[in-house]
Amino acid sequence: MPELPEVETVRGQLEPVLVGRTFTDGGAHPSAKFATAPHVVGATVEAVRRRGKYLLVDLDDDRELVLHLGMTGRFLVGAEATAPEHDPYVRAWWLLDDGSRLAYRDVRRFGRIAVVPAGDHRSLPTLHHLGPEPFDDAFSADHLWQAVRASSMRVKTQLLNQRVVAGVGNIYADEALWAARVNPAARTITRPQAARLRDAVREALAAGLENGGTTLRDYRTVIGDEGRNQHTLRCYGRAGEPCERCGTELRRRVIDARGGTWCPTCQAR
DNA sequence: GGCTGGCCCTGTACGC
């Protein structure tokens, strides 16, 4: 499932394909989640940015193409970017003025495509209320501590809701909580725990970025490569295996409808 | 305004 490192990897690969190019044609699945994709035809791409897990494509007509990969979304370019009649899971496609083709493929349709006035994200509540980027100074230990303290939600749920920090999903949340020795179900944390967790979030995401993302099932880069970060995970998806820090068997637990892995000893309350 | 839970969606795994 694409989180910040996966989306940033995709952004870096889309940028040279799209910047300076004009959309000359396009089509989309009729679902409201994708139907506006062809509205960018005639516009030229000025930049490809990322905010949290969202890709933001700046257009030269003061609009923005907003893309979210959901769980199974990926982009295809060149020969791989076939039309929906050849691939039933292609939800949107565009033709560029250099003759190349871009397709958005999303098996489970959890992704989303929107065309909005530049900077106006009110129609996308999560993007509109997005918290600071994890590597910004604004994501400080104090910010994290205050946010957790001000809410009754569990700390893992707060990491996932995108308001406290942008771009963290289930995999990197589990990794960060394990590294920081914080119980995922806790509703309060100490200030030292907040400092450890802030650092651990950054380290987990940095490792993901360094390794081109985490491929557990569906994630692929634009050029079809798998990420390599799945080989470095120390907690997520390892339920039943011994914790490499203390040897206790890692356990799986569902918190607020999100499955996850934790160490009952290292991450005791 | 904050929080919870249901829903969307479809491939995969598993039990019978």
Add this chain to the structure above:
DNA sequence: TGCGTACAGGGCCAGC
């Protein structure tokens, strides 16, 4: 072998 069911989960939204 084939069918039915549970599960995975990010974001949205209704309801409390």
